[in-house]
Amino acid sequence: MSTTPSSAKLRVLLIVEHHGDVFLLREMVNEEPHSRFVIGAEAGSLADATTRLASGGIDVVLLDLELADSHGLETFTAFRKTAPTLPVVVLSDVEDEELALQTVQLGAQEYLVKGRIVPHLLHRALRYAVERARADAQLAHERELLATLLENIPDRIYFKDRRSRFIRINRALTEFFGLASAEAAYGRTDGDFFDPAAAQQMLADERSIMETGQPILGKIESKTLTNGEVSWTLTTKLPLRDRAGLIIGTCGISREVTAFKTLEEQLATERHLLRALIDNLPDLVFLKDAEGRYLLDNPAHMRFLGASEFSEIDGRTPFDFFPDPIARVLHEEDMAIIRSGQPVYDHEQKVADISGHMRWLLTTKIPWLSEGRAVGLVSISRDISVQKLAELHLKQANADLKSRRQDLMAAVKDLQEAHQDLRATQLQLVDAEKMKSVGRLAAGVAHEVKNPLAIMKMGLEYLSTLPIEDETAPLILKEMSDALHRADTVIRGLLDFSAPKQLEVRRTSINVIVNQALRLVRGEMKRGCQVQRELQEDLPQLALDADKISQVFVNLFTNSIHAMGGGGTLFVRTYSKQLTGVGSNISDQRSESFRVGETIIVVEIDDTGPGIAEDKLAKVFEPFFTTKPTGQGTGLGLSVVKTIIDLHGGTIDLRNLPDAGLRVTIMFQA
């Protein structure tokens, strides 16, 4: 090094009373070549020195123990009070080992005997003093730091000897042990403070550290204290070495983590609970990230995807499990929710699981929000296939029930109709039975009355030939004759009605019979009735009892003529037709008598009379039903007509024409 600039030189305070010594020491300090020191100030007494020190700027002190105001060791102790940290080189007149030792023990850095001082020795002593003071100060500082650390850190720190006895513990550990002072722990072991098992374990750890020199870092330990409390610590233990590097024990630091541990256990418990809940839920649960990759799912959802453990699902998307179109739907649906941040609640959907089975799911999907942004979604789906199926079955069953009900109603209606038919048939049967009785009665009466009537007729004819003078006699005879005629008409009607039901059938042209009957009613027609005939020429001949059919037409024509009263037109039509079924104008009743495809001969008789009131239409075939005054109608005409047509296997139908008049339709099978 080059010359040290005087400004950088260390300044010495010379506290010496004797002038000769002062001169000598001054010389020695200043004249040494490359001296690092310079006399900064001089004092002849302790009082002077104190005054001088107050203005500062002193680095090291040369202190003579023999001063005007102080002597011997006393001088040093007094000076130290004034300047506790300044490095001091003590000067003495005598070579006194005892005194030298005492001053050094009290904090002097060096001890020199005045008579023996040579310049380089003085310089060295000054250097050492300064260095030692600096080292002491540093040591003290470090000791302070350590003490601060040990006193204030809440972590528990200890030092142990090779036999694991405490040699130093900090305040936190002292308090933890419940001791009044740290020293109370010294010489004792963990066995005095912890449960035997924990103490044993710590002892084993420390032995291993001392054997191997390997520290134990960040170990979580649990210890039961003597008061029964459990303490969790995060502990680091190191070998304790001396300066030579020999292991002389162990030291360690423990941080109390019971609170964390408790929290961790609570969290773990909650996590387990939650996991157990999710795993045991029959619902399908999964969590996806913002890219639509599965982050979490439960066994129900795993089964849905056909996986047996989560590793098969972790980080995958529906595209890894489903065919493209299905996967796209599932993926897009979820991505839409993540994009929009809008949840979907109880959405019912039909989806195929991995094995292609259709399942009905009731799904709720909620965006997973972090700082207001959707970073994924949570989905939970309930499999409602069973309910859905039951619902469908129920619907089906209801529909079946409805249709069955309709069937049943139809059946009931049919039954009612059948019942009505039956009742009608029954009534017809009753009527038929009545007719038979009436017929027998009529036959009996007619027979009994016929002969007396014949006798009366002959009697009247005879009387009318006699010359009687009374003027009223011919009138009376005329009235009697008319009455007889009427009675005869009734009797003949009765006889016709009760005539034996046998036909004398021959093949005959219906047109011939129609014309014949028209001739027979010619007398009645005089009153101004017209006849119009439309008789089909080439009709096939029919097997008929010509007399009886003629009687039918006479009766019908007569009825029409009577109905038309003063005048009108009687239309008579005959024609044949093929029964086609569809579109046929044949009524239900008639269609029962003939079959589709048969040739039918039809006789239609229309008149221009008033027709028959609807409520009477059903009754006109009953015997003795008539709307005509006594003497004009017997009510037997249509009864006889019906009987004869029935015997021929034909049908007869009366219906009113739209405008006016009645149409009688008679049909025979060709």
Ligand SMILES: Nc1ncnc2c1ncn2[C@@H]1O[C@H](COP(=O)(O)OP(=O)(O)O)[C@@H](O)[C@H]1O
């Ligand atoms: N062409 C017709 N126009 C209107 N009413 C008719 C016709 N034919 C029959 N009748 C009605 O049917 C009833 C019964 O007829 P019928 O048996 O021939 O008995 P009657 O002619 O003796 O009255 C008649 O009284 C009449 O009321």
Ligand SMILES: [Mg+2]
């Ligand atoms: Mg009549």
